[in-house]
Amino acid sequence: MFEAHYGVPMAGAVLNAVNFRLNAQTIAFLLGHSEANAIMVDQEFFSLAEEALKIWADNSKGNFKAPLLIVIADKSCDSKSLQYALSKGAIEYDKFLETGNPNFAWKRPQDEWQSIALGYTSGTTASPKGVVLHHRGAYLMALNSPIVWGMGEGAVYLWTLPMFHCNGWCFTWSIAAICGTSICLRKVTAKAVYSAIANLGVTHFCAAPVVLNTIVNAPKEDTILPLPRVVHVMTAGAAPPPSVLAAMSQRGFRVTHTYGLSETYGPSTICVWKPEWDLLPSETQARLNARQGVPYVGLESLDVVDTQHNKPVPADGTTVGEIVFRGNVVMKGYLRNPKANAEAFANGYFHSGDLAVKHSDGYIEIKDRSKDIIISGGENISSVEVENILYHHPAILEVSVVARPDEHWGESPCAFVTLKSGYTADNPDQRRQLAEDIMKFSRSKMPAYWVPKSVVFGPLPKTATGKIQKHLLRDKAKEMCEYQAYDTLK
Amino acid sequence: MFEAHYGVPMAGAVLNAVNFRLNAQTIAFLLGHSEANAIMVDQEFFSLAEEALKIWADNSKGNFKAPLLIVIADKSCDSKSLQYALSKGAIEYDKFLETGNPNFAWKRPQDEWQSIALGYTSGTTASPKGVVLHHRGAYLMALNSPIVWGMGEGAVYLWTLPMFHCNGWCFTWSIAAICGTSICLRKVTAKAVYSAIANLGVTHFCAAPVVLNTIVNAPKEDTILPLPRVVHVMTAGAAPPPSVLAAMSQRGFRVTHTYGLSETYGPSTICVWKPEWDLLPSETQARLNARQGVPYVGLESLDVVDTQHNKPVPADGTTVGEIVFRGNVVMKGYLRNPKANAEAFANGYFHSGDLAVKHSDGYIEIKDRSKDIIISGGENISSVEVENILYHHPAILEVSVVARPDEHWGESPCAFVTLKSGYTADNPDQRRQLAEDIMKFSRSKMPAYWVPKSVVFGPLPKTATGKIQKHLLRDKAKEMCEYQAYDTLK
Numbered sequence: 001m002f003e004a005h006y007g008v009p010m011a012g013a014v015l016n017a018v019n020f021r022l023n024a025q026t027i028a029f030l031l032g033h034s035e036a037n038a039i040m041v042d043q044e045f046f047s048l049a050e051e052a053l054k055i056w057a058d059n060s061k062g063n064f065k066a067p068l069l070i071v072i073a074d075k076s077c078d079s080k081s082l083q084y085a086l087s088k089g090a091i092e093y094d095k096f097l098e099t100g101n102p103n104f105a106w107k108r109p110q111d112e113w114q115s116i117a118l119g120y121t122s123g124t125t126a127s128p129k130g131v132v133l134h135h136r137g138a139y140l141m142a143l144n145s146p147i148v149w150g151m152g153e154g155a156v157y158l159w160t161l162p163m164f165h166c167n168g169w170c171f172t173w174s175i176a177a178i179c180g181t182s183i184c185l186r187k188v189t190a191k192a193v194y195s196a197i198a199n200l201g202v203t204h205f206c207a208a209p210v211v212l213n214t215i216v217n218a219p220k221e222d223t224i225l226p227l228p229r230v231v232h233v234m235t236a237g238a239a240p241p242p243s244v245l246a247a248m249s250q251r252g253f254r255v256t257h258t259y260g261l262s263e264t265y266g267p268s269t270i271c272v273w274k275p276e277w278d279l280l281p282s283e284t285q286a287r288l289n290a291r292q293g294v295p296y297v298g299l300e301s302l303d304v305v306d307t308q309h310n311k312p313v314p315a316d317g318t319t320v321g322e323i324v325f326r327g328n329v330v331m332k333g334y335l336r337n338p339k340a341n342a343e344a345f346a347n348g349y350f351h352s353g354d355l356a357v358k359h360s361d362g363y364i365e366i367k368d369r370s371k372d373i374i375i376s377g378g379e380n381i382s383s384v385e386v387e388n389i390l391y392h393h394p395a396i397l398e399v400s401v402v403a404r405p406d407e408h409w410g411e412s413p414c415a416f417v418t419l420k421s422g423y424t425a426d427n428p429d430q431r432r433q434l435a436e437d438i439m440k441f442s443r444s445k446m447p448a449y450w451v452p453k454s455v456v457f458g459p460l461p462k463t464a465t466g467k468i469q470k471h472l473l474r475d476k477a478k479e480m481c482e483y484q485a486y487d488t489l490k
Numbered sequence: 491m492f493e494a495h496y497g498v499p500m501a502g503a504v505l506n507a508v509n510f511r512l513n514a515q516t517i518a519f520l521l522g523h524s525e526a527n528a529i530m531v532d533q534e535f536f537s538l539a540e541e542a543l544k545i546w547a548d549n550s551k552g553n554f555k556a557p558l559l560i561v562i563a564d565k566s567c568d569s570k571s572l573q574y575a576l577s578k579g580a581i582e583y584d585k586f587l588e589t590g591n592p593n594f595a596w597k598r599p600q601d602e603w604q605s606i607a608l609g610y611t612s613g614t615t616a617s618p619k620g621v622v623l624h625h626r627g628a629y630l631m632a633l634n635s636p637i638v639w640g641m642g643e644g645a646v647y648l649w650t651l652p653m654f655h656c657n658g659w660c661f662t663w664s665i666a667a668i669c670g671t672s673i674c675l676r677k678v679t680a681k682a683v684y685s686a687i688a689n690l691g692v693t694h695f696c697a698a699p700v701v702l703n704t705i706v707n708a709p710k711e712d713t714i715l716p717l718p719r720v721v722h723v724m725t726a727g728a729a730p731p732p733s734v735l736a737a738m739s740q741r742g743f744r745v746t747h748t749y750g751l752s753e754t755y756g757p758s759t760i761c762v763w764k765p766e767w768d769l770l771p772s773e774t775q776a777r778l779n780a781r782q783g784v785p786y787v788g789l790e791s792l793d794v795v796d797t798q799h800n801k802p803v804p805a806d807g808t809t810v811g812e813i814v815f816r817g818n819v820v821m822k823g824y825l826r827n828p829k830a831n832a833e834a835f836a837n838g839y840f841h842s843g844d845l846a847v848k849h850s851d852g853y854i855e856i857k858d859r860s861k862d863i864i865i866s867g868g869e870n871i872s873s874v875e876v877e878n879i880l881y882h883h884p885a886i887l888e889v890s891v892v893a894r895p896d897e898h899w900g901e902s903p904c905a906f907v908t909l910k911s912g913y914t915a916d917n918p919d920q921r922r923q924l925a926e927d928i929m930k931f932s933r934s935k936m937p938a939y940w941v942p943k944s945v946v947f948g949p950l951p952k953t954a955t956g957k958i959q960k961h962l963l964r965d966k967a968k969e970m971c972e973y974q975a976y977d978t979l980k
Contacts, residue, residue, distance in 0.1 A: 143787070143788075144633075146637050147636050147668055148643070149642075150643055152639075152640020152641075297667045297668075
């Protein structure tokens with residue numbers, strides 16, 4: 001994956017890094033939508049790729065041209081999966097490299113707005129949207145992150161953030177820009193993280209809040225404390241709770257909170273820590289550090305606007321508006337999606353969909369996450385996509401999926417369901433059975449992390465015009481206790 | 491000067507920072523050549539500006555439009571010079587600012603190749619050449635320096651490098667990019683440098699080798715040692731001698747050696763310190779650290795080429811070629827100088843004029859500085875310009891000026907002279923008298939730092955085709971003892 005971040009653009013191609021936690025159905029959609037010419041897949045995930053290819057071929061109705069299939073061998077995997085892949089006509093990555101021309105001239109982009117990468121994001125609409133990034137933005141973001149994070153020559157970067165996640169926030173390219181060292185893990189565990197810090201000189205890593213949880217809650221025998229040096233951690237999306245931040249700090253990690261989207265090459269705003277915050281109580285520190293902050297130096301314009309009147313909200317810390325971006329580190333657009341592009345770029349800004357206030361010191365703070373997104377384990381889940389699948393369940397009349405706070409994953413999907421006539425959820429037994437059936441159905445149709453962890457039955461609250469009042473559902477979801485798998489809404 | 495680096499481009503204008511050590515004649519040339527519309531001058535240098543304006547007006551033969559004249563008041567200066575400036579029609583800087591429109595909209599460049607700054611360099615030809623820099627290059631260089639030097643948020647930068655010197659190598663803009671702090675000194679002294687480090691938290695500064703000399707040779711009472719923290723020092727041009735590097739290191743300074751030209755926005759190559767050098771003897775370290783190194787991340791191409799055959803020299807550490815640059819951090823060109831531009835950009839590269847070898851690890855190393863440049867106290871002196879002036883001396887038939895190693899200034903000009911008939915330098919008394927007369931003559935015609943510190947009499951060695959063999963003169967200059975003001979060439 002790391003090499004592909006160089007080799008693919010240098011060959012003049014566009015890289016589409018795919019989340020291996022997606023199901024075959026979704027991957028088939030991505031491959032078809034992007035018209036993939038070549039697929040490189042780790043042997044561990046070969047069957048998933050094979051299944052996706054089959055679905056893609058089936059969907060293409062005879063109009064299918066099989067892509068070049070390359071399998072990446074890994075000694076730590078069962079040799080059977082490699083043998084299987086080779087038997088299915090895949091070429092091994094190292095063998096594939098041998099077919100290359102050693103005198104091949106690097107194809108530099110003819111135009112710096114040329115596409116370098118494509119990444120599918122779970123948006124607020126039913127189908128994943130293909131975020132197209134250009135060379136110019138990737139270059140500038142690669143230079144920006146080391147500057148805002150103070151990464152110098154000699155930095156040792158640990159890959160806890162997946163490279164498929166928005167090209168690892170462009171750190172795939174930053175590490176080369178600073179002549180740093182990349183440490184890759186086959187699997188992210190607390191033990192592996194602590195071990196890399198202790199033995200491989202790790203100075204920096206990026207992590208979703210769920211990874212921070214794992215680190216602070218690791219059993220003592222997996223940790224190596226005190227840390228041999230301050231380790232800088234960049235986190236984004238949902239701000240970690242105060243308790244986690246405090247625990248990280250006690251262990252010697254310095255957590256920097258950032259915010260951005262795939263559409264902005266990953267984080268493009270940062271909550272710059274002010275020296276005067278050092279003296280505040282840890283709860284206040286956590287509250288301030290949870291702000292989305294100030295724009296990266298490479299982001300030309302960031303604002304919070306009243307979209308109805310298309311003007312910036314006052315910097316009063318209370319007036320809510322939408323976060324909008326403009327500049328070099330904003331995507332080219334969504335692939336083959338003029339409607340989404342027209343909406344996203346209305347009035348010359350990229351609209352994040354996130355609602356925020358602006359403080360008097362210029363820091364922005366998200367007040368209401370883009371309403372249809374659930375961030376679980378650092379990955380975006382489109383509640384609309386989950387809903388669309390759930391609507392195929394025979395018992396479901398109406399469904400609304402919202403984020404439920406989750407101690408481990410940050411958020412998890414919670415489904416609110418109205419049943420079709422003939423189905424009842426009047427007693428706990430019926431509710432348990434239906435909830436289990438809905439989850440089982442979900443597991444067969446969507447990635448595991450999309451599956452609702454709880455199902456609530458009852459009539460959905462609606463506005464006068466018939467719109468579901470999701471904020472009431474979110475309030476209910478918040479009240480539910482941690483391991484409650486089903487409930488009713490009165 | 492610092493504010494002008496922002497205000498002038500934001501007003502849509504081009505900044506030309508002028509070295510106040512130049513004489514009025516040269517400044518008059520620059521002002522006329524650049525067609526300056528406004529002049530901002532510190533009250534200390536008002537008389538110099540006035541004199542230059544007068545010469546410019548005289549040279550213009552009635553075609554002169556007086557520029558807006560702004561005087562910058564400084565409390566540490568004699569109040570008389572301010573009163574004098576105001577009496578001559580200059581407006582005080584703060585008063586000038588008050589005339590501004592607080593609602594003036596920042597004029598962003600319409601095109602990023604638009605000019606941001608102009609800086610005159612003593613080139614290898616008789617007239618100073620106006621190096622035109624563009625917004626794009628300045629932006630990228632501003633982001634590059636913090637990356638290659640590991641400057642993060644919170645860096646405190648001391649201005650020992652003059653801002654008029656190639657826009658302070660773009661650190662004027664880097665400091666804003668990293669939200670750093672600038673410390674300015676009215677006058678650079680060892681005491682002021684140590685005091686700023688001790689009292690103002692200085693973490694980084696750039697300095698010509700002469701400043702390093704001043705720092706290591708400061709009297710004990712001016713120093714504050716040990717340093718409260720490692721202080722990073724970037725130096726460029728002539729590599730500091732091993733003794734100075736070792737002394738800097740002992741005091742806690744970490745010296746990074748870089749190389750570049752005004753035409754490349756200041757340093758654009760860096761001698762990256764390799765960890766394995768730590769264990770080498772200090773003489774070897776100094777020799778390796780004196781290399782010109784590797785390109786900055788923002789420089790697309792750096793090479794050493796055989797200009798005759800227009801191909802790169804082998805990386806063998808012995809084959810000499812010319813250092814050439816290509817990329818974003820290369821100037822637009824010389825202002826109104828098509829001939830110089832055609833020469834400088836021959837074959838699609840910027841030609842530095844510096845001769846170097848390429849080592850097997852990719853580091854380049856200058857073997858013969860661009861033959862006509864003398865670097866004294868960090869400032870370039872064109873030997874040709876000095877020669878052109880000396881040719882006006884009544885006794886001089888032929889003159890060649892070369893660099894002489896100088897313990898304090900790095901290099902100083904040394905003039906080799908053949909006398910006109912009627913003049914003799916046969917005995918020491920005649921030589922002393924003539925040398926003194928030539929120096930006196932020079933002081934009246936050129937900036938003090940251009941004045942030859944030594945004059946050597948005798949027939950100039952020439953090639954068969956009549957070209958002066960400067961390398962033989964340089965050998966002779968090297969042999970001369972430190973305070974020798976005159977000699978003969980046999």
